[in-house]
Amino acid sequence: MLQRSKSAQSSKLNRAPLGRPGARASVVSAVVEKQRGIHAITDVQDNAQLISYERSVKDSFDRIEPVLRQLVAIQFEIDFASQAQEIADRELGFELPFDLLNAAWTNQLDIKALYAYCVFETYRRFCDHSIATSPLAMHSDSDFDELLEECGLHAVDLTPCADGRLAHVIRSVLRLPPNKVRRKSYAGAVFDIDDNVQKWTEVELLRERAGLSTSISGSRYLKGVVYHFSTIDGQCEGCAAHGSKDDQAALAGRDALYAFREAIEHTHCCGASVDLLLIGVDTATDSIRVHVPDENGDISLDSHLSSIELFEQTQNEPRDRAREQIQQAVARECPTTRSGLKRFVGALIENNLSQIELVKAEFDGTYADIGHAERFIGVGVGFEEIQIRNLMYFAYLKTIEEGASDIDVGLKIFKSLNISRGLPAPIIVRFDYHGSIPGARERAMNRCQQITEATIKRFPQHADGGSIHILKVVRDCQSESPIEIIDSSVPMTGIERKA
Amino acid sequence: MLQRSKSAQSSKLNRAPLGRPGARASVVSAVVEKQRGIHAITDVQDNAQLISYERSVKDSFDRIEPVLRQLVAIQFEIDFASQAQEIADRELGFELPFDLLNAAWTNQLDIKALYAYCVFETYRRFCDHSIATSPLAMHSDSDFDELLEECGLHAVDLTPCADGRLAHVIRSVLRLPPNKVRRKSYAGAVFDIDDNVQKWTEVELLRERAGLSTSISGSRYLKGVVYHFSTIDGQCEGCAAHGSKDDQAALAGRDALYAFREAIEHTHCCGASVDLLLIGVDTATDSIRVHVPDENGDISLDSHLSSIELFEQTQNEPRDRAREQIQQAVARECPTTRSGLKRFVGALIENNLSQIELVKAEFDGTYADIGHAERFIGVGVGFEEIQIRNLMYFAYLKTIEEGASDIDVGLKIFKSLNISRGLPAPIIVRFDYHGSIPGARERAMNRCQQITEATIKRFPQHADGGSIHILKVVRDCQSESPIEIIDSSVPMTGIERKA
Numbered sequence: 002m003l004q005r006s007k008s009a010q011s012s013k014l015n016r017a018p019l020g021r022p023g024a025r026a027s028v029v030s031a032v033v034e035k036q037r038g039i040h041a042i043t044d045v046q047d048n049a050q051l052i053s054y055e056r057s058v059k060d061s062f063d064r065i066e067p068v069l070r071q072l073v074a075i076q077f078e079i080d081f082a083s084q085a086q087e088i089a090d091r092e093l094g095f096e097l098p099f100d101l102l103n104a105a106w107t108n109q110l111d112i113k114a115l116y117a118y119c120v121f122e123t124y125r126r127f128c129d130h131s132i133a134t135s136p137l138a139m140h141s142d143s144d145f146d147e148l149l150e151e152c153g154l155h156a157v158d159l160t161p162c163a164d165g166r167l168a169h170v171i172r173s174v175l176r177l178p179p180n181k182v183r184r185k186s187y188a189g190a191v192f193d194i195d196d197n198v199q200k201w202t203e204v205e206l207l208r209e210r211a212g213l214s215t216s217i218s219g220s221r222y223l224k225g226v227v228y229h230f231s232t233i234d235g236q237c238e239g240c241a242a243h244g245s246k247d248d249q250a251a252l253a254g255r256d257a258l259y260a261f262r263e264a265i266e267h268t269h270c271c272g273a274s275v276d277l278l279l280i281g282v283d284t285a286t287d288s289i290r291v292h293v294p295d296e297n298g299d300i301s302l303d304s305h306l307s308s309i310e311l312f313e314q315t316q317n318e319p320r321d322r323a324r325e326q327i328q329q330a331v332a333r334e335c336p337t338t339r340s341g342l343k344r345f346v347g348a349l350i351e352n353n354l355s356q357i358e359l360v361k362a363e364f365d366g367t368y369a370d371i372g373h374a375e376r377f378i379g380v381g382v383g384f385e386e387i388q389i390r391n392l393m394y395f396a397y398l399k400t401i402e403e404g405a406s407d408i409d410v411g412l413k414i415f416k417s418l419n420i421s422r423g424l425p426a427p428i429i430v431r432f433d434y435h436g437s438i439p440g441a442r443e444r445a446m447n448r449c450q451q452i453t454e455a456t457i458k459r460f461p462q463h464a465d466g467g468s469i470h471i472l473k474v475v476r477d478c479q480s481e482s483p484i485e486i487i488d489s490s491v492p493m494t495g496i497e498r499k500a
Numbered sequence: 501m502l503q504r505s506k507s508a509q510s511s512k513l514n515r516a517p518l519g520r521p522g523a524r525a526s527v528v529s530a531v532v533e534k535q536r537g538i539h540a541i542t543d544v545q546d547n548a549q550l551i552s553y554e555r556s557v558k559d560s561f562d563r564i565e566p567v568l569r570q571l572v573a574i575q576f577e578i579d580f581a582s583q584a585q586e587i588a589d590r591e592l593g594f595e596l597p598f599d600l601l602n603a604a605w606t607n608q609l610d611i612k613a614l615y616a617y618c619v620f621e622t623y624r625r626f627c628d629h630s631i632a633t634s635p636l637a638m639h640s641d642s643d644f645d646e647l648l649e650e651c652g653l654h655a656v657d658l659t660p661c662a663d664g665r666l667a668h669v670i671r672s673v674l675r676l677p678p679n680k681v682r683r684k685s686y687a688g689a690v691f692d693i694d695d696n697v698q699k700w701t702e703v704e705l706l707r708e709r710a711g712l713s714t715s716i717s718g719s720r721y722l723k724g725v726v727y728h729f730s731t732i733d734g735q736c737e738g739c740a741a742h743g744s745k746d747d748q749a750a751l752a753g754r755d756a757l758y759a760f761r762e763a764i765e766h767t768h769c770c771g772a773s774v775d776l777l778l779i780g781v782d783t784a785t786d787s788i789r790v791h792v793p794d795e796n797g798d799i800s801l802d803s804h805l806s807s808i809e810l811f812e813q814t815q816n817e818p819r820d821r822a823r824e825q826i827q828q829a830v831a832r833e834c835p836t837t838r839s840g841l842k843r844f845v846g847a848l849i850e851n852n853l854s855q856i857e858l859v860k861a862e863f864d865g866t867y868a869d870i871g872h873a874e875r876f877i878g879v880g881v882g883f884e885e886i887q888i889r890n891l892m893y894f895a896y897l898k899t900i901e902e903g904a905s906d907i908d909v910g911l912k913i914f915k916s917l918n919i920s921r922g923l924p925a926p927i928i929v930r931f932d933y934h935g936s937i938p939g940a941r942e943r944a945m946n947r948c949q950q951i952t953e954a955t956i957k958r959f960p961q962h963a964d965g966g967s968i969h970i971l972k973v974v975r976d977c978q979s980e981s982p983i984e985i986i987d988s989s990v991p992m993t994g995i996e997r998k999a
Contacts, residue, residue: 114928402899
């Protein structure tokens with residue numbers, strides 16, 4: 002009963018699409034779609050939900066700068082503090098730390114600190130809302146589970162590039178349920194082999210212990226890499242970690258995938274079978290290229306399936322005919338590949354057509370922000386709520402020492418986005434932990450502290466000058482509780498929450 | 501045939517004892533033992549081998565300083581370089597880098613660099629010899645495998661404190677085969693839960709895949725912590741990481757063990773059973789305390805089995821009677837513990853009696869070097885050859901950021917041992933890798949580089965002043981090949997070996 006009412010509630014809150022395309026009839030009829038010129042496969046309802054959510058979130062961050070400009074103009078007025086609170090409350094929905102406003106009459110406003118505070122507070126509200134309402138939940142997880150079973154897969158683990166323009170890759174570009182797909186981002190999508198083999202080992206042991214022996218079922222663990230390129234200004238707007246060279250990005254991704262598979266095969270030999278998948282995303286249009294491995298698991302960099310080509314070829318076809326043509330195209334591209342993987346690739350392409358349609362409808366086919374426009378940097382392990390494009394630059398790392406290049410690229414991006422304009426790079430250091438494991442919260446807190454110290458040590462002049470500000474956050478990912486603010490370089494009211 | 505001749509050769513080279521005490525008749529008869537007053541359980545032959553090996557290794561390091569003193573005295577003589585090479589070759593068995601000698605007539609000899617070179621070269625020769633001849637190999641691995649099977653164990657994983665006075669704990673104090681027991685040292689024996697759970701996961705998956713389901717066999721993974729204390733000057737010579745407070749050291753070890761077990765049980769629930777063991781070593785006598793868990797796995801800090809007491813109680817008994825008394829003492833101490841674990845604890849106590857006898861015979865019952873006397877610092881993952889007391893301070897770590905306290909304690913020790921006397925702290929950064937895994941060597945080399953940079957950054961004044969010198973080493977632990985010198989802060993001849 003409880004189960005039922007909970008699910009009814011969540012489907013009301015989240016009018017989200019299926020994990021598997023086409024399994025649910027769209028509320029908008031095919032006739033209407035045709036009139037509007039919308040691709041018949043498009044999940045119109047999901048598109049509407051995604052774009053409205055993205056706009057509301059980004060808008061909450063983008064209101065910060067205009068508000069601060071207003072405050073600057075009135076900072077020396079007698080009743081500045083109360084005026085400022087009124088503006089902030091009206092425009093941003095929260096008040097500002099009294100300490101930061103009060104010092105203004107003798108000094109200039111500390112805009113860097115205020116800006117960081119506003120970003121951090123907006124982030125907190127964004128997380129709280131996301132955890133409480135699951136605005137991006139898919140309509141039904143069981144559809145995705147069914148799809149996986151039909152495809153002979155038991156886990157999907159994707160490594161996108163840490164670039165913020167790929168942060169929405171799971172939920173929007175590929176339309177997969179974020180809570181069911183492992184996503185760990187690395188600069189250039191070049192993932193850490195050991196870390197990923199460890200995750201694989203954990204997944205496989207849990208399966209074996211549950212009596213689901215992979216060697217008996219023949220089921221596979223899918224490891225994918227998502228690199229990116231840009232069909233608009235590809236020389237500058239490709240992957241920074243690979244000098245905007247598309248073929249380098251693809252090659253590096255394939256190398257990592259091969260090394261991952263070989264590492265597993267050398268440790269766990271024959272029974273250890275994984276499927277690999279290399280996907281490229283055009284950050285201008287959100288269309289994808291899928292490099293499908295052949296029957297030997299070899300991935301060609303020269304040939305791929307292009308979702309935008311398939312979009313165009315099937316644009317005027319009815320839904321079923323379009324799906325059929327996509328399936329045929331997949332079969333032609335990789336005739337020898339095992340059928341389960343072909344099925345999964347077909348599903349990804351179909352899913353992506355909705356996203357192409359979204360970018361066409363809302364952004365005239367290509368994004369206005371073809372370059373970096375992230376609002377903050379996220380460092381650590383967690384950030385599940387971030388499934389929105391160009392909102393956060395993500396450095397997935399456990400130590401700055403190992404992840405130095407990830408944090409360096411992030412800071413370089415924010416030098417040009419913010420620091421050059423006198424605004425700070427807001428950095429959110431976050432570690433999610435499993436609350437049921439004793440000491441896990443303390444270890445997450447220690448990691449936050451370690452990373453913060455190492456970041457300040459790495460960029461001392463920026464830290465001293467207020468050009469970077471840091472918020473420390475942990476979260477028990479096994480509970481429904483909000484994020485826990487541990488500490489911050491600006492006075493956060495939430496720190497009282499600390500247990 | 502080949503197998504046979506290889507085993508004959510190794511038993512000739514390595515007159516080593518059994519993994520399981522008493523299983524092989526000692527060549528020295530019980531009558532002779534009695535005349536000498538040697539405890540009947542003692543493996544006299546193993547003791548002779550261990551002490552002679554330890555002396556020869558330490559002697560090779562301890563000849564360095566007197567040689568350098570000779571060189572200092574003659575450094576401005578006309579034929580200094582050739583005289584120096586003659587002395588070095590005669591006393592140390594190798595020549596010195598020409599560059600370091602040649603600069604001497606215009607400047608003073610760079611003793612710090614020469615000292616570091618000599619330590620590094622001696623270390624290399626020590627490793628080469630150890631890898632080529634396995635001087636500490638146990639007589640037969642199969643005895644240890646049998647013991648484990650009888651005890652219902654499938655893996656033994658011990659975390660000693662990183663203190664160099666525990667470096668011989670596996671091979672000498674507990675007389676276990678180093679190639680069969682996992683040893684990862686941490687300052688204060690407080691190990692990293694995640695790292696250790698990962699290792700456990702790997703071991704268990706390999707077993708499951710091999711059809712050796714732990715949940716069916718009921719076999720356990722033994723995780724032990726070895727803390728230390730000192731019955732001579734315990735206020736100063738206990739564990740530095742715990743302020744020389746024995747009860748703190750024991751408590752911290754037990755906390756880590758409990759957290760390890762809980763982490764596994766929360767992730768892999770019911771089937772995931774591990775045995776825990778807390779062991780204390782008296783670094784003055786090498787005797788042990790074993791805190792045996794009860795039937796619920798609870799470990800008492802207040803009660804333990806003391807090997808030195810049992811040594812004394814059984815000193816005049818014949819072998820069989822002594823063993824019987826030890827077994828009875830174990831049964832009295834932990835009546836409810838599962839019998840397999842009792843069996844293993846009994847074996848450890850028996851094994852340790854040989855070591856107590858060794859310290860009595862060779863060091864009059866207590867070591868002369870009751871404090872730190874390490875010859876160098878080892879940082880990284882590997883160092884399997886080091887099974888000798890007070891030779892190396894070991895910081896097992898993958899990043900300085902995470903292992904900061906381990907390296908800090910190490911440098912503190914070497915400030916008083918070496919730096920205060922104008923000698924450097926020689927640091928060997930080493931990462932062993934599995935050669936069959938593609939890219940593993942490159943990743944090991946990158947780790948060496950990362951650790952070296954982070955160490956220099958952490959102690960810049962020491963690095964600039966030549967008070968720390970660093971040797972970078974990797975090794976394929978799946979091969980019989982020697983260590984590979986990657987780079988060094990002093991001119992090592994071995995760098996040409998680099999592929």
